[in-house]
Amino acid sequence: MQPTRHIVIVGGGLVGAVVALALQQRGFRISLVDRARPTPGPQGLGIDIRNVALSHGSRQLIESVVDWPGQAGVFKAMHVWEQWGVNSLHFAARDLNLESLGWISEVAPLLTALWQKIDATPDIETVFGEIGSVQHGVDSVSLGLAQRSIEADLLIASDGARSGVRNLLQVPTQTWPTGQVALTTVVATEQSHQDTAWQRFLLDGPLAFLPSKHKHQCSVVWSQSEQSLQANLAASDAEFCQRISQALEYRLGAVTEVATRQSFPLQQQLAQTAQPRPRVLLIGDALRVVHPLAGLGVNLGFEDARAVLAAVDAMAGQLDPAGFAKFARQRLLKSQLMLRLLSGLQVLYGQPDPLTSWVRNIGVGRVNKMGWLKRQLMLEALGGRELLKESATAADGNLSDAEGRLI
Ligand SMILES: Cc1cc2nc3c(=O)[nH]c(=O)nc-3n(C[C@H](O)[C@H](O)[C@H](O)COP(=O)(O)OP(=O)(O)OC[C@H]3O[C@@H](n4cnc5c(N)ncnc54)[C@H](O)[C@@H]3O)c2cc1C
Numbered sequence: 175m176q177p178t179r180h181i182v183i184v185g186g187g188l189v190g191a192v193v194a195l196a197l198q199q200r201g202f203r204i205s206l207v208d209r210a211r212p213t214p215g216p217q218g219l220g221i222d223i224r225n226v227a228l229s230h231g232s233r234q235l236i237e238s239v240v241d242w243p244g245q246a247g248v249f250k251a252m253h254v255w256e257q258w259g260v261n262s263l264h265f266a267a268r269d270l271n272l273e274s275l276g277w278i279s280e281v282a283p284l285l286t287a288l289w290q291k292i293d294a295t296p297d298i299e300t301v302f303g304e305i306g307s308v309q310h311g312v313d314s315v316s317l318g319l320a321q322r323s324i325e326a327d328l329l330i331a332s333d334g335a336r337s338g339v340r341n342l343l344q345v346p347t348q349t350w351p352t353g354q355v356a357l358t359t360v361v362a363t364e365q366s367h368q369d370t371a372w373q374r375f376l377l378d379g380p381l382a383f384l385p386s387k388h389k390h391q392c393s394v395v396w397s398q399s400e401q402s403l404q405a406n407l408a409a410s411d412a413e414f415c416q417r418i419s420q421a422l423e424y425r426l427g428a429v430t431e432v433a434t435r436q437s438f439p440l441q442q443q444l445a446q447t448a449q450p451r452p453r454v455l456l457i458g459d460a461l462r463v464v465h466p467l468a469g470l471g472v473n474l475g476f477e478d479a480r481a482v483l484a485a486v487d488a489m490a491g492q493l494d495p496a497g498f499a500k501f502a503r504q505r506l507l508k509s510q511l512m513l514r515l516l517s518g519l520q521v522l523y524g525q526p527d528p529l530t531s532w533v534r535n536i537g538v539g540r541v542n543k544m545g546w547l548k549r550q551l552m553l554e555a556l557g558g559r560e561l562l563k564e565s566a567t568a569a570d571g572n573l574s575d576a577e578g579r580l581i
Contacts, residue, residue: 175179176217178202178203178207178457179198179202179203179327179328179491179492179493180202180203180204180325180326180327180328180493181202181203181205181326181328181330181493182205182207182317182328182329183197183204183205183207183317183329183330183332183373184208184305184317184329184330184331184332184333184337184338184339184342185207185208185210185331185332185333185334185337185458186206186207186208186212186229186289186292186300186332186347186462187212187332187333187334187458187459188281188284188285188288188458188472188475188476189332189457189458189459189472189475189476189478189479189521190206190208190223190330190332190333190458191206191285191288191289191292191330192235192236192239192288192476192479193479193482193531194206194292194298194331195239195240195288195295195298196235196238196239196479196483197482197483198295198298198370198485199238199239200404200483200486200487200491201491202297203297203299203300204297204298204324205298205300205301205324206292206297206298206299206300206301207301207303207317207319207324207327208300208301208302208333209302209303209304210302211286211289211300211302212282212286213308214282214286215281215282216436217433218360218432218433218434219243219360219361219362219387219431219433221280221360221388221391221393222280222282222283222322223358223359223360223393223433223434224280224281224282224350224358225278225279225280225281225360225386225393225401226278226279226281226383226469226472227249227276227277227278227371227469227516228246228276228278229276229334229473229474229476230272230277230280231473231476231477231480232472232473232476233276233277235476235479236284236476237556238394239288239291240287240291241363242286242464243279243280243283243287243289244247245279245280245337245387245389246278246279246280246284246387246402246519247277247278247282247384247385247388248273248274248277248385248387249274249275249276249278249369249370249371249384250267250268250273250274250275250352250370250373250492251264251266251267251275251368251369251370251371252265252267252367252371252372252373253370253371253372253373253425254369254373254375254392255373255374255375256374256375257375257376258375258377264397268405269458269532271475272330272370275371275565276469278384278386278393286383290293300313300524301324303319303320303321303324304319304320304338304344305317305318305319305338305339306318306319306320306342307332307342308342308343308451308454309325309337310451310452310453310454311476313325313327313329314326314431315328315329315330315415315451316451316455317456318564319414320349320428327453327493328453328454328455328493329453329454329455330454330455330457331454331455331456331457332457332458332460332475333460334458334459334460335453335459335460335463337445337456337460337471338528339454339456339460339461340445340450340456340460343450343454345445345446345447345450345456346445346446347443347444347445347446348443348444348446348515349441349442349443350396350440350441350442350443350517350556352442352465353399354378354379354397354440355397355398355399355400355403355437355438355439355440356396356397356398356399356437356438356440356466357394357395357396357397357398357403357406357407357433357435357436357437358393358394358395358396358432358436358437358438359394359433359435359436360386360389360392360394360432360433361383361389361391361392361394361395361415361418361429361430361431361433362390362393362429362430362431362432363383363390363392363426363427363428363429364390364426364427364428364429364430365390365427366389366390366426367383367385367386367389367390367392367426368383368385368389369385370383370385370432371383371384371385371465371469372392372425372426374421374422374423374425374505375417376398378397378398378402378420379396379397379398379399379400379402379416380396380397380467381394381396381397381422382395382396382419382466382469383422383425383426384469384522389519392426393399394400394418395466395469396418396421397440397465397466397467397512403437406409406418406435407435407437411432414432414434414435414534415428415430415431416428416429417427429574437474437518439547441463442463442464442465442466442513442516442517443461443462443463444461444462444506444509444510444513445460445461445464446460447506447508448461448478448501448504448505448509449495449498449499449502452495452496453495454492454496455482455501455502457475457478457479457482457505458472458474458475458478458479459471459475460476460477460508460511461505462474462512462513464509464512464513464516465514465516465517466518466534467519470512470516474508474509474512477505477508478505480504481501481504481573482501484500484501484502485497485498485501496580506508529544552570
């Protein structure tokens with residue numbers, strides 16, 4: 175009988191926690207290392223300030239390890255327009271014969287559910303502490319912490335944008351400043367959000383209102399210049415409500431309440447490789463960090479996780495470093511593509527000159543009328559054709575109709 179293979183995962187954020195549970199389900203022994211157990215972040219208007227948009231693909235992966243969190247809000251449509259434009263883009267789930275385009279989930283309850291499951295799983299050992307070294311051998315990898323070291327067949331680094339593993343291994347990592355910072359908060363609105371994600375591209379940066387499960391409440395991600403941020407943080411609640419209502423052109427009426435305002439620096443970043451050593455993989459924000467304008471960050475991390483699982487499944491339980499080469503190539507390519515796309519969008523929408531604005535508007539107007547192209551864009555954002563087929567089947571059992579409308 176073969177010995178149980180051992181995987182050490184550094185970083186128990188959303189991506190690391192999910193991959194730990196999914197790999198344990200496949201019969202591996204897991205050590206999950208983090209600095210500390212996750213603690214809930216600040217709340218506002220009764221919900222977590224930190225929210226993420228989750229695709230169908232991400233939901234499917236999460237549901238393979240824990241129950242779907244009851245507090246997630248659904249979004250059935252997405253409406254995108256710009257400060258200087260007359261045209262807008264409208265994506266609707268019904269165009270794909272689906273119930274929803276995705277979900278907006280509070281981060282804290284999801285992380286809590288994942289960690290409760292981890293704590294209740296005997297084959298997952300949790301280790302808390304700061305990592306100090308990564309030693310690489312031919313048949314194993316060793317992670318050094320202050321009090322002990324852990325030897326394993328594979329090390330997966332899901333330790334976020336400032337990955338300690340990536341730094342210890344001195345993996346070259348390129349960063350691209352965005353010139354923007356993100357202001358995040360939760361707001362109450364006069365009118366219902368209509369289960370729609372609203373995004374307006376302002377010259378200063380995109381403003382997104384993401385629908386929560388309460389019809390008059392949205393989480394906000396407002397990317398903007400440092401100068402605007404300072405003004406928006408200094409404003410009283412009443413002033414801020416007025417500013418943000420105007421910035422969204424009162425699409426949801428007036429913003430009537432606002433929670434604590436938080437800010438995050440925004441930069442895009444990419445490690446040179448997803449497999450810096452034969453037995454070390456980088457996933458999630460440890461591999462790449464993208465601008466939040468498309469709500470893709472954690473979804474790309476879950477895609478990395480699915481690619482690791484696919485590689486492991488294809489090796490039938492063996493952890494041969496060569497078996498991860500395809501994973502590493504694919505995830506690097508996808509990351510490069512997404513980074514370019516998001517940088518391009520940021521530059522395109524930051525151009526104030528009338529000619530660019532005119533060209534942009536024509537483009538947006540055309541895309542909005544091209545059902546086929548819109549469906550392809552939605553497909554990509556939802557997490558892929560295969561997953562969509564499954565969702566369509568689950569939604570109404572009418573797979574052929576859904577497929578027929580896709581192509
Ligand atoms: C303003 C904003 C809005 C966003 N909105 C969205 C959205 O709508 N949709 C979306 O998909 N994404 C969004 N994102 C991105 C998303 O939050 C990240 O992509 C995601 O949280 C990354 O998950 P992760 O598990 O890879 O890393 P993290 O969540 O950063 O987790 C890393 C874990 O590693 C641990 N760790 C770090 N260093 C060490 C170390 N040296 N030793 C041990 N442990 C360590 C940390 O404690 C943490 O638990 C947004 C980001 C921002 C900034």
